[in-house]
Amino acid sequence: MTITIALPSKGRMKDDAMAVFSRAGFSIVQTGNDRSYRGRVEGRDDIEIAFLSASEIARELGAGAVDFGVTGEDLVRESLPDADRATAFEARLGFGHASVVVAVPEIWLDVTTMADLGDVAADFRARHGRRLAIATKYHRLTRTFFSKGHGIQLYRIVESLGATEGAPASGAADIIVDITSTGSTLRANHLRILSDGVMLESEACLVRARKPEHDRNPVVAEIVAKVRAVLPAA
Ligand SMILES: Nc1ncnc2c1ncn2[C@@H]1O[C@H](COP(=O)(O)OP(=O)(O)OP(=O)(O)O)[C@@H](O)[C@H]1O
Numbered sequence: 632m633t634i635t636i637a638l639p640s641k642g643r644m645k646d647d648a649m650a651v652f653s654r655a656g657f658s659i660v661q662t663g664n665d666r667s668y669r670g671r672v673e674g675r676d677d678i679e680i681a682f683l684s685a686s687e688i689a690r691e692l693g694a695g696a697v698d699f700g701v702t703g704e705d706l707v708r709e710s711l712p713d714a715d716r717a718t719a720f721e722a723r724l725g726f727g728h729a730s731v732v733v734a735v736p737e738i739w740l741d742v743t744t745m746a747d748l749g750d751v752a753a754d755f756r757a758r759h760g761r762r763l764a765i766a767t768k769y770h771r772l773t774r775t776f777f778s779k780g781h782g783i784q785l786y787r788i789v790e791s792l793g794a795t796e797g798a799p800a801s802g803a804a805d806i807i808v809d810i811t812s813t814g815s816t817l818r819a820n821h822l823r824i825l826s827d828g829v830m831l832e833s834e835a836c837l838v839r840a841r842k843p844e845h846d847r848n849p850v851v852a853e854i855v856a857k858v859r860a861v862l863p864a865a
């Protein structure tokens with residue numbers, strides 16, 4: 632059985648993922664040209680590489696269409712209803728660090744915690760005639776964090792696929808849930824992270840699709856062991 636590893640098809644995440652595999656002894660060559668979405672590992676015809684977008688990798692892992700993937704934990708948890716049942720996070724790779732956060736306009740001076748936000752949400756309709764609107768592309772993570780984590784049920788999610796931080800200023804939403812790394816986009820848009828508003832601290836991970844046949848496949852164990860061996864001790 633050939634083992635398929637899905638790697639990000641572009642950007643720093645692609646370069647960093649290829650570098651980890653190379654250090655682990657799997658030297659990846661893109662077949663065809665630079666734009667090709669297929670690759671192989673030098674000297675190994677039992678491993679196949681697929682280059683996909685980071686969010687596609689999460690979905691393909693969920694569908695079991697690939698055996699391994701390198702992608703952000705945020706995308707796996709957002710894409711899959713029961714990420715830990717469908718996949719195994721085999722290694723945290725030490726790059727692609729970003730946090731998924733709840734951020735409110737800086738001028739909401741008396742809203743510093745999720746409990747404060749719960750109070751705002753509870754009487755938002757009475758005050759404004761509508762529910763609190765949250766702009767995000769992280770629907771599943773937001774629902775879980777707000778409803779299960781903090782008992783906040785009164786809100787509406789506004790789909791946002793880009794420039795999410797601009798939504799409060801444009802009036803498209805009241806607050807946001809988005810990814811941040813340096814925080815500069817939030818600051819530029821006069822938004823502030825709630826003190827307990829970090830939903831997930833994500834980074835790129837080596838993720839395995841859970842499949843029964845992996846248990847007795849030495850190549851699966853080899854890939855996990857060799858990648859783990861080149862990571863700095865946690
Ligand atoms: N500053 C950052 N901004 C956005 N994503 C980041 C940042 N730092 C790390 N990441 C991580 O990178 C991943 C997203 O990568 P990318 O934008 O390439 O994915 P994608 O949304 O699938 O791409 P595409 O827009 O082509 O569909 C996420 O896991 C995210 O956590």
Ligand SMILES: O=P(O)(O)OC[C@H]1O[C@H](OP(=O)(O)OP(=O)(O)O)[C@H](O)[C@@H]1O
Pocket residue numbers: 793794795796809810811812813814815816817
């Ligand atoms: O905290 P910061 O360092 O300012 O980074 C956060 C920003 O980076 C991402 O945008 P990016 O353009 O990288 O990707 P996206 O638009 O696909 O989300 C993200 O959506 C934020 O807007």
